[in-house]
Amino acid sequence: MGTIVLKDVQKRFGDVTIIPNANLAIKNGEFVVFVGPSGCGKSTLLRLIAGLEDVTAGEIIIDGSNAAQLPPAKRGLSMVFQSYALYPHMSVRNNIAFGLKMAGQPKAEIDAKVAKAAQVLNLTDYLDRRPRQLSGGQRQRVAIGRAIVRQPKAFLFDEPLSNLDAALRVNMRIEIMQLHQSLGATMIYVTHDQVEAMTMADRIVVLNKGNIEQVGSPLELYNNPDSLFVAGFIGSPKMNFISDDIAAKHGAKTIGVRPEHMALSDKSGEWEGTIALAEHLGADTFLHVDAGPAGRLTVRAAGEYRQGPGSKIWLTPEKGRIHRFDDKGRAMRNAA
Amino acid sequence: MARAVSLRRRTITTAAAWLIGFLIFFPILWTVITSFKTELEAFSTPPKFLFFEWTTENYGIVQERSNYLRFVSNSLILSIGSTLVALLFAIPAAWAMAFAPAKRTKDLLMWMLSTKMMPPVGALIPVYLIFRDLGLLDSRGGLIVVLFLLNLPIIVWMLYTYFKEIPGEILEAARMDGASLWKELVYVLAPMAVPGIASTLLLNVILAWNEAFWTLNLTTSAAAPLTAFIASYSSPEGLFWAKLSAASTMAIAPILVLGWFAQKQLVRGLTFGAVK
Numbered sequence: 001m002g003t004i005v006l007k008d009v010q011k012r013f014g015d016v017t018i019i020p021n022a023n024l025a026i027k028n029g030e031f032v033v034f035v036g037p038s039g040c041g042k043s044t045l046l047r048l049i050a051g052l053e054d055v056t057a058g059e060i061i062i063d064g065s066n067a068a069q070l071p072p073a074k075r076g077l078s079m080v081f082q083s084y085a086l087y088p089h090m091s092v093r094n095n096i097a098f099g100l101k102m103a104g105q106p107k108a109e110i111d112a113k114v115a116k117a118a119q120v121l122n123l124t125d126y127l128d129r130r131p132r133q134l135s136g137g138q139r140q141r142v143a144i145g146r147a148i149v150r151q152p153k154a155f156l157f158d159e160p161l162s163n164l165d166a167a168l169r170v171n172m173r174i175e176i177m178q179l180h181q182s183l184g185a186t187m188i189y190v191t192h193d194q195v196e197a198m199t200m201a202d203r204i205v206v207l208n209k210g211n212i213e214q215v216g217s218p219l220e221l222y223n224n225p226d227s228l229f230v231a232g233f234i235g236s237p238k239m240n241f242i243s244d245d246i247a248a249k250h251g252a253k254t255i256g257v258r259p260e261h262m263a264l265s266d267k268s269g270e271w272e273g274t275i276a277l278a279e280h281l282g283a284d285t286f287l288h289v290d291a292g293p294a295g296r297l298t299v300r301a302a303g304e305y306r307q308g309p310g311s312k313i314w315l316t317p318e319k320g321r322i323h324r325f326d327d328k329g330r331a332m333r334n335a336a
Numbered sequence: 337m338a339r340a341v342s343l344r345r346r347t348i349t350t351a352a353a354w355l356i357g358f359l360i361f362f363p364i365l366w367t368v369i370t371s372f373k374t375e376l377e378a379f380s381t382p383p384k385f386l387f388f389e390w391t392t393e394n395y396g397i398v399q400e401r402s403n404y405l406r407f408v409s410n411s412l413i414l415s416i417g418s419t420l421v422a423l424l425f426a427i428p429a430a431w432a433m434a435f436a437p438a439k440r441t442k443d444l445l446m447w448m449l450s451t452k453m454m455p456p457v458g459a460l461i462p463v464y465l466i467f468r469d470l471g472l473l474d475s476r477g478g479l480i481v482v483l484f485l486l487n488l489p490i491i492v493w494m495l496y497t498y499f500k501e502i503p504g505e506i507l508e509a510a511r512m513d514g515a516s517l518w519k520e521l522v523y524v525l526a527p528m529a530v531p532g533i534a535s536t537l538l539l540n541v542i543l544a545w546n547e548a549f550w551t552l553n554l555t556t557s558a559a560a561p562l563t564a565f566i567a568s569y570s571s572p573e574g575l576f577w578a579k580l581s582a583a584s585t586m587a588i589a590p591i592l593v594l595g596w597f598a599q600k601q602l603v604r605g606l607t608f609g610a611v612k
Contacts, residue, residue: 052508073514085505089527098523099513146513 001063002153002186003028004049009058009068011044011210018044019210022058026154026188031180034190035197036207036233042190043158045207049188050079050156063153073102078147079156082163084139086131086146092118093127096145103150117145120179137168144179154186161196173200194234198222206230228329231256237286239323240297246271252324252332259286259300261321266307269314273297278308289313364588371395371581378577394582402565404586411561411590413476414551415544418483419537422491425484427533430495431525435504445496448489456486456549467554476559479551483544491540498532499525538598545591562587 004026011019018041026032034042047053049060051072060068067075078099086095096117100110118124121141131139140160147155157176161169177200180187191197197204198218206213206221206229214226218234225231231239239256247255263269264287273291285305289297299315307313324332370378372390398404433441463482464473472478502525510524526533548563555564566587569580 050512052511072508072511077512079509079512081505081509083503083505085503085509087506087510087524087528098510098515102514102519146509150513 001028003061003063004154004186004188005059005061006045006049007059007061009045009048009060010056011041011048011053012056017210019048022210022212024205024212024215026186028186029184031177031187031189031200031202032205033197033201033203034188034205034207035192035194036213038192040207041210042192042207044210046079046156046158046188046190050077051075052079076153077156078150078152078154079158080140080143080147080160082159084131084143084163086139086142088131091128091130092123092134092142092145095131095142096123096149099146099150113149114145117149120148120182121145136164137172140164140172141175144176148179148183152185154188157187157189159190159192161191162193176200195236198234204234206233208233224331224333225256225323226331228254228256228325231323231325231331237298237300240294242294242297244293246294247324250322250324253327254325254329256323256325257297257317257321259298261318262297262299263316263318264299264301264305265314265316266312267314269316271297271315273313273315275307275309275311275313278305280304287313289315291315367581367584370578371585373578375576375578378581394578395586398569398579398582398586402568402583404565407560407562407565407587408590410476410559411545411563411587414479414483414559414561415541417476417480418487418544419491419540421480421484422488422540423533423537426488426491426495426536429492430499431521433492433496434499434502435507445493449493452489460553463550464553473554474556474558474560479554479559482550482554483547486547486550487540487543490543491536494536494539495529495532498529498536501532502528535598538594542591542595 004024006022006024009019009022010017022045034045036042044053048055051067051070051074055068058068059066062075062077087098090098093114096114097110100113105113114127115124118127121144123138123141123145126134126138126142131142134142140163143160160176161172164172173196176187176189189196189200201218203215204218204221205215208229214221214230216224221230221234225234228241232241235258237259239258241254241256243254247253271291271294273289273294275287276290276296277288279286279288283303285301285303287299287301287305289299291297297315326332369385371394372392373384373388374391374393377384377388433445467473467478470478472481506528507520507524510520515523545561546563548567551561551563552567555561566580566583569576569583
């Protein structure tokens with residue numbers, strides 16, 4: 001089992017409030033991603049759950065009992081760190097076995113569990129090496145191996161892929177997702193990369209300045225962002241925001257349209273503009289368009305777009321894909 | 337990118353480096369050479385460098401006149417004893433400052449180091465009086481306390497810089513793995529910090545071994561280390577250069593041998609852990 005409930009969790013360092021008040025319920029077996037810009041408190045929240053930081057107030061309920069005052073080891077959680085945090089003076093085998101040894105398990109059992117974890121993670125040939133003799137991806141797998149042998153109630157990942165290069169990151173992302181499927185364990189994953197969040201999560205928790213802005217499935221956040229912040233953070237390229245007269249016409253302070261939700265035409269449309277820049281990605285072309293009163297807008301065109309910089313273009317937002325926000329930046333849901 | 341250096345230039349700089357090295361080493365070399373001269377030749381002008389009658393009589397006389405081994409054992413006890421006591425206090429202190437720093441940890445470290453800037457002679461009279469009243473004069477225990485306190489700031493500083501290099505996440509990982517504070521220290525921190533602790537120990541043994549001000553002022557005979565042994569040969573009855581040199585050579589020999597075998601650790605110790 002691995003349910004985790006945060007109840008009015010607060011964290012202050014001296015006079016500085018990092019987490020004003022967090023409430024969250026994580027179900028058993030769920031893959032939850034904490035996402036937000038740097039300094040939003042996502043890592044702090046994870047460390048509070050892990051027990052590496054003490055809560056200032058509130059409860060952290062793991063499997064029904066309050067663990068807020070328990071030391072990390074007593075919470076039954078495993079953590080994978082950004083820097084891997086392997087023990088440099090121990091072999092891969094001993095790195096993976098360390099937690100089991102600390103728990104005082106019999107040697108035969110430890111050996112069997114280490115061998116099994118090594119097999120799952122393709123580390124069998126490397127068990128006698130030291131961490132410094134491994135590549136970045138292998139080190140990351142050792143860190144994961146160290147986490148899985150203890151059969152924790154939940155796994156905590158603190159930006160585990162940010163030290164890897166782009167190609168490896170995609171591979172490891174898939175490996176972690178497969179691991180989640182085969183283990184069926186609760187996982188909490190911290191990242192600042194919204195692509196990781198979108199692709200991996202069952203549910204995403206968006207944090208901003210220590211507050212939980214919105215919790216929902218990737219597509220819920222994509223389709224129905226609660227605030228300007230979530231709308232701007234989820235989705236790549238970023239949602240276009242338009243204010244003033246054009247927004248007022250829609251009865252809002254600000255409206256938002258995603259680059260992929262606009263129709264292009266070289267003859268007519270709602271907003272007239274000039275292409276300033278074209279980014280060719282092969283499958284897509286992202287056009288940066290100077291659209292007069294609407295400002296600089298990003299638009300996605302499928303495939304190779306034939307018009308280049310300087311060409312006139314008309315943009316029309318898709319019906320029902322216009323997000324409206326009030327003067328506090330909150331989403332206005334009824335009637336669009 | 338390596339800079340291109342012409343052969344001539346390299347020859348000149350190499351020669352200059354050897355020359356400077358030789359100049360620095362010369363006093364020690366001269367002491368050793370003088371220790372093999374007779375008293376008469378030790379005074380001769382112009383000084384004789386290598387061509388004189390080599391003799392080992394000075395070593396015999398020095399050994400006859402004073403019990404060299406007693407001074408050596410005192411030096412060993414004082415330097416190792418004071419360093420071990422200091423480590424006992426410094427490891428937890430450096431540990432706390434490196435891994436659980438408070439707002440004023442940096443100030444505290446600076447303040448500790450600043451105590452090393454006071455001339456020791458400024459504290460001589462009060463310390464002497466305290467020692468007299470407590471009956472600690474000429475006692476090894478008393479001197480260990482002085483040497484330990486004297487070097488404590490440097491030891492804390494050195495350990496602090498070494499511990500600082502150890503990523504905190506590794507210790508947190510050990511905590512997540514269920515290691516108690518004690519096991520975390522023994523299985524994770526200590527093995528990673530061994531080189532640092534070793535070079536700290538080594539450098540401070542040498543510092544304590546060479547310390548002359550307090551050892552000379554607070555001892556007479558029973559607790560006197562090798563520094564007092566050397567000083568006893570610059571006595572009021574006249575200077576005996578050859579015997580003084582022989583005594584000095586005997587005093588520095590053990591530490592020289594130790595230093596030779598531990599060069600690598602020492603260099604690392606002297607750079608305060610700044611160079612990897």
